[in-house]
Amino acid sequence: MNPVFEAGQRGEKVRSDCWVRLEPRASGGLELSVQSKVDAMYGDAVRATCRAVLEALGVRDAVLSVEDAGALDFVLAARIEAAVKRAGLGVDAAFLPAPGPGFGARSTRERFRRSRLYLPGNEPRFFLNASQHNPDAIILDLEDSVAPPAKDAARLLVRNALRVVDFGPCERMVRINQGDRGLADLDVVVPQNVHVILLPKVETAEQVQAADARAEKARQTAGLDSPCLLMPIIESALGCFNALAIASASPNVVALTIGLEDYTADLGAQRTAEGRESFWARQVVVNAARAAGVTPIDTVFSDFSDMDGLRQAVLEAKGLGFEGKGCIHPRQVPVVHEAFAPTSEEIEKAKRIVLAFEEAERRGLGVVALGSKMVDPPVVKRALRTVQMAEALALLPPDWRVQAEMPSTKGREGGKGEG
Numbered sequence: 001m002n003p004v005f006e007a008g009q010r011g012e013k014v015r016s017d018c019w020v021r022l023e024p025r026a027s028g029g030l031e032l033s034v035q036s037k038v039d040a041m042y043g044d045a046v047r048a049t050c051r052a053v054l055e056a057l058g059v060r061d062a063v064l065s066v067e068d069a070g071a072l073d074f075v076l077a078a079r080i081e082a083a084v085k086r087a088g089l090g091v092d093a094a095f096l097p098a099p100g101p102g103f104g105a106r107s108t109r110e111r112f113r114r115s116r117l118y119l120p121g122n123e124p125r126f127f128l129n130a131s132q133h134n135p136d137a138i139i140l141d142l143e144d145s146v147a148p149p150a151k152d153a154a155r156l157l158v159r160n161a162l163r164v165v166d167f168g169p170c171e172r173m174v175r176i177n178q179g180d181r182g183l184a185d186l187d188v189v190v191p192q193n194v195h196v197i198l199l200p201k202v203e204t205a206e207q208v209q210a211a212d213a214r215a216e217k218a219r220q221t222a223g224l225d226s227p228c229l230l231m232p233i234i235e236s237a238l239g240c241f242n243a244l245a246i247a248s249a250s251p252n253v254v255a256l257t258i259g260l261e262d263y264t265a266d267l268g269a270q271r272t273a274e275g276r277e278s279f280w281a282r283q284v285v286v287n288a289a290r291a292a293g294v295t296p297i298d299t300v301f302s303d304f305s306d307m308d309g310l311r312q313a314v315l316e317a318k319g320l321g322f323e324g325k326g327c328i329h330p331r332q333v334p335v336v337h338e339a340f341a342p343t344s345e346e347i348e349k350a351k352r353i354v355l356a357f358e359e360a361e362r363r364g365l366g367v368v369a370l371g372s373k374m375v376d377p378p379v380v381k382r383a384l385r386t387v388q389m390a391e392a393l394a395l396l397p398p399d400w401r402v403q404a405e406m407p408s409t410k411g412r413e414g415g416k417g418e419g
Helices: 039-056 073-086 149-166 179-191 205-222 236-243 242-248 260-269 274-293 307-320 330-340 344-362 377-392 400-405 411-419
Strands: 005-008 017-024 031-038 062-069 116-120 137-141 172-173 198-200 231-233 257-259 295-300 325-327 367-371 373-375
Touching: 005 073, 005 172, 017 073, 017 179, 039 062, 039 242, 062 073, 116 172, 116 330, 116 400, 137 149, 149 172, 149 307, 172 274, 179 198, 198 205, 198 307, 205 242, 231 274, 231 400, 231 411, 236 242, 236 260, 236 325, 242 411, 257 274, 257 367, 274 295, 295 307, 295 367, 295 373, 295 377, 307 325, 325 330, 344 373, 344 377
Parallel strands: 031 062, 116 137, 116 325, 137 172, 172 198, 198 231, 231 257, 257 295, 295 325
Antiparallel strands: 005 017, 017 062, 367 373
């Protein structure tokens, strides 16, 4: 009996996925056996995809069995390719689906990263609607959410998703694995126009530099003109002590974040709701990020049923200097955005500072003054970012500057009375 190789998922609760079983043989051509919930409408298309993938990977003699639970073509193709490569076939070949409309999406270094929604990299059912929850970024996760035996298959699935799925305005992120497996992840996902790579459990600047060099090589080979940005994750005591070096390790580092589950495990401490055990580490990450000129991003809030707790955690993070937080469930996204939004008092103060700054620029003054107080450049920068966020969230009208310059009726009448 010939050996068989499997990939994908099967069972009553599986949806938007499939299970495939490949039995290579010495001769006899290709034999397909397809069971599909949508066979009446799409059975011929499923079989055509199966043949196209096998042909592209150089498999000409095999029995392929498929149990389809509504998998789209890019999912089916990834599952077949995983089974083929587990069989030791098609090692130097790949079946790349045609790029979809979102493949060319661009990002920028300076943008909001308030929320980043984690999606398990081996669960395609979460991919298609992820952007409808309006996170600032989606993370296709190849690390902790993927079981070790499925990591090779998840890598191919994430590659295909980056090519096909339109994530809308969301920044496209991938959390890779540690060590050599993570470097191999970069070879596969970077050419698919991933915007930001999350580097897990970083403890030294050299780890960042190794990943940066590998990503840059993959980017150049693919002919992409936009840099692949990096977000190292601090998850240990050693990482905390090297945080500034890590944040400064490459010009492609755009943000620094922290993972408290692994950090507290490294300390031998229990993670608590109060967070006293991690307060120092979070402050280290904020200070290292600010010193390096990158964005500090807080850890995830693991209880997705506790919205009040999440809101308080985000407000605390904002108070510490963080500008974003990880999300493990879509319902967390609007709460995170609301809590990170500037208050009316913050907006009014920022407006006054921005107007004073712009007036000083028009007059060619090197110093910004607000009343009798001098305003330092970092304060101006923070005010500009607050106004930018308020505008983006429609908390300020586009013509707020014009409105601010118009004296109110009440003010004019008051002036006449005093005269």
